[in-house]
Amino acid sequence: MCLSIPAKIISIEGENALVSISGMRMNASLSLLSNAKPGDFVLIHSGFSIEIIDREEAEKTLEIVRHIRPIK
Amino acid sequence: MYPFEQYHSKALCQALVDQIHLMADRPLRFMEVCGGHTMAVRKYGIPSLLPDSIMLLSGPGCPVCVTSSLFIDQAIHLAAYDRMTICTFGDLLRVQGTNGSLEKAKTEGKDIRVVLSGLDALEIARQQPEKKIVLLGIGFETTAPTTAATILTARKEKISNFFVLSAHKLMPPAMEAIISEGIPINGYICPGHVTTITGIAMYKKIVENFGIGCVVSGFEPLDLLQTILMLVRQVKANQPKVEIQYSRAVKPEGNPKAMAIIEEVFETVDEWWRGLGILKASGLKPRDSFQDFDASEVFSLPVYEISEPEACICGDILKGLKKPQDCMLYGKNCTPDNPVGACMVSSEGSCQTHYNYAGIN
Numbered sequence: 342m343c344l345s346i347p348a349k350i351i352s353i354e355g356e357n358a359l360v361s362i363s364g365m366r367m368n369a370s371l372s373l374l375s376n377a378k379p380g381d382f383v384l385i386h387s388g389f390s391i392e393i394i395d396r397e398e399a400e401k402t403l404e405i406v407r408h409i410r411p412i413k
Numbered sequence: 414m415y416p417f418e419q420y421h422s423k424a425l426c427q428a429l430v431d432q433i434h435l436m437a438d439r440p441l442r443f444m445e446v447c448g449g450h451t452m453a454v455r456k457y458g459i460p461s462l463l464p465d466s467i468m469l470l471s472g473p474g475c476p477v478c479v480t481s482s483l484f485i486d487q488a489i490h491l492a493a494y495d496r497m498t499i500c501t502f503g504d505l506l507r508v509q510g511t512n513g514s515l516e517k518a519k520t521e522g523k524d525i526r527v528v529l530s531g532l533d534a535l536e537i538a539r540q541q542p543e544k545k546i547v548l549l550g551i552g553f554e555t556t557a558p559t560t561a562a563t564i565l566t567a568r569k570e571k572i573s574n575f576f577v578l579s580a581h582k583l584m585p586p587a588m589e590a591i592i593s594e595g596i597p598i599n600g601y602i603c604p605g606h607v608t609t610i611t612g613i614a615m616y617k618k619i620v621e622n623f624g625i626g627c628v629v630s631g632f633e634p635l636d637l638l639q640t641i642l643m644l645v646r647q648v649k650a651n652q653p654k655v656e657i658q659y660s661r662a663v664k665p666e667g668n669p670k671a672m673a674i675i676e677e678v679f680e681t682v683d684e685w686w687r688g689l690g691i692l693k694a695s696g697l698k699p700r701d702s703f704q705d706f707d708a709s710e711v712f713s714l715p716v717y718e719i720s721e722p723e724a725c726i727c728g729d730i731l732k733g734l735k736k737p738q739d740c741m742l743y744g745k746n747c748t749p750d751n752p753v754g755a756c757m758v759s760s761e762g763s764c765q766t767h768y769n770y771a772g773i774n
């Protein structure tokens with residue numbers, strides 16, 4: 342139930358954002374976030390954006406795994 | 414572009430799997446406490462990739478699964494009020510109360526609607542001021558702020574026909590109860606989106622008091638495997654600690670705005686959990702200052718006795734003591750099409766996920 346889906350913010354009007362989830366558009370409330378902007382990826386849960394996805398961190402996580410030495 | 418696909422990379426996942434096999438030199442039991450993880454673990458066949466010595470257990474992390482028959486009975490009682498509309502998240506519809514489910518009440522003509530967001534319920538209240546709209550508030554710290562924010566909007570817009578029947582719950586008391594009951598686990602796979610809201614401070618007690626490591630995990634296969642590797646490393650180094658694997662969505666401090674909204678609207682109450690009983694300060698109820706929105710204060714609600722379906726062992730499954738296959742009804746009298754207990758009703762319940770992904774695990 343805590344399922345939250347990544348979506349990209351297309352535009353913002355007041356406390357509402359128009360977001361795109363793999364091409365599908367919907368509205369999401371921004372009332373739980375303070376600093377989201379168009380272009381950000383956010384996590385949508387139950388009609389609300391609950392966090393901005395940190396793309397640098399997303400890359401860092403992958404980088405750590407890429408550095409694991411393969412075992413022959 | 415958000416590098417989403419790479420979290421499914423076979424090569425990267427294999428590197429993690431190899432490491433886990435290399436490091437795992439003793440029997441280990443890790444528990445996830447999030448329905449989303451229960452589902453992802455099964456869907457991606459994670460157990461089949463792990464050495465036999467590592468066992469993954471599902472804890473009480475599916476809100477529908479831990480909800481009591483009392484809550485369902487009260488919701489059905491409310492539905493009988495004049496000009497009443499009950500709004501609920503989908504899975505709850507089929508959970509059995511003492512005398513049937515919300516789905517049954519709906520077929521009997523009660524106005525019960527499935528919503529995807531509390532805001533949808535509020536919109537119905539706006540459109541139909543002559544009706545009373547009750548939102549059934551279930552879910553953990555991820556969902557609680559969305560209910561709280563909906564109540565704040567209702568207050569701001571002076572909407573007086575919107576109410577919440579809250580069974581919102583808090584994760585840490587259940588995680589502590591599991592360990593206090595003596596259920597042997599070596600680490601917690603902590604719920605990603607709960608922690609997005611709360612931050613990680615709440616896990617420190619678990620590490621300090623019980624010596625059990627907590628790693629906050631994402632939901633993709635790479636996330637889950639990396640989390641398991643982090644937990645294995647902690648155990649091997651004998652250094653239990655709180656770590657965040659899901660750093661792209663979880664900050665150590667969480668989402669302070671969402672936490673402030675929960676704090677403003679709700680106060681903690683003792684709450685019943687399937688399998689664990691009543692846990693102190695593990696539930697959320699609107700504060701006195703938001704009484705006008707609290708369905709349990711505005712309407713008179715009988716207190717029903719909590720009943721459990723006969724032979725259903727969902728309570729023990731939610732504690733990791735038993736597996737769905739241990740239940741004599743599993744796959745026979747109890748299937749997703751015809752669920753007996755809550756763990757088979759919810760798409761993220763242990764019984765339903767085992768059943769749906771039986772072929773790959």
Ligand code: SF4
Nearest residue numbers: 725726740747754764
């Ligand atoms: S299989 Fe059905 S009856 Fe058995 S424990 Fe699971 S939900 Fe309960």
